[in-house]
Amino acid sequence: MLNPLQQDALKEYMNVVIGQAGQVLSEMVNQKVYLEVPDVQLLQTRDRFILQELVASILKGHVVSSSLRFGVECSGRARLLFPVEKGKKLVNLMIGDEEFSDHSTNEAGFSDTDTDAMKEIGNVLLNVIIGSLGNLLSTRIEYSLPEIEFLFVEGVRQDPFFHPGHYTLVLRNTFVVGEERIEGAIFVMLQMDSATRLIEKIDEMLVDIYE
Incomplete structure (x- = not known):
């Protein structure tokens, strides 16, 4: 589409x-966390095959x-996703297994502490991303x-990555903690009018760069 x-x-x-989110997470866990975005795409429902390939x-x-x-004023849903084993590894790297004694786990191997940590990681990262999009679009978001x-x-299977009437902003993301690199993805579902305004803002950025 772009x-x-x-x-x-x-x-x-x-x-x-994403770099700003990395700084917040670094302060939260008291160690350096780098975040990289090697690929960004804005996809429609008709681009489902591109998304399927990317997801795979x-x-x-x-x-x-x-x-x-x-x-x-702008509505949708944002997801931070990892393969379970990579999500568990990320949590272990960021909070340290030895600091907690909660060893009861669910079927995915996540303890309550792991789940809370993943929830907070997603909360920080997604809030920064959605907040920045709201600022870029001059839109109030809750x-x-x-x-x-x-x-x-x-x-x-396309859900939960596509919603009818929405565009999907897809970001491949990599957490770098110490010498470890943990790859995942971020999916932000945007309504059509918000996606159109986002493209308009991108074009304005390009005008500022090349004028």
């Missing part, structure tokens, strides 16, 4: 935003999702409390 110039501009903008390259089988809903879900992704 041309190469628009995609590069959006990627650069989101890398700045990152998310297969059992997946952990930290999500929140947002609304008022957030729900974050939710954790354990999903199974297979085949051509």
Whole structure:
């Protein structure tokens, strides 16, 4: 949907935003957390095959999702997703297993402490992303409390990545903690008018760069 110039501009903008989220997370866990965005795309329902290919390259089988809903002048849903084993590894790296004695786990291997930590990671990251989009679009946004879900992704299943009447902003993201790199994805469902305004803002950024 985006041309190469628009995609590069959006990627650069989101890398700045993700960097801000990394600073917040670094302060929260008292260690350096880098966040990278190697790929950004804005997709429609007709782009489902592109999304399926992208999902298959990152998310297969059992997946952990930290999500929140947002609304008022711009509404949708945002998800931070990892394969379960990578999500568990990220939580362990950021909070340290040895600090907690909660060893009761669910079927995905997540303890209550792990689930709370993943919820907070998603809360910080998604709030920064949605907040920045709200500022870019000059739109008032309110957030729900974050939710954790354990999903199974297979085949051509499109939900929860596409909603009828929405566009999907897809960000491949990488957490760098110490020497470890944990890859996941962020999906932000936007209503059509919000996606159109986002493209207009991207074009304005390009005008500022090249004028």
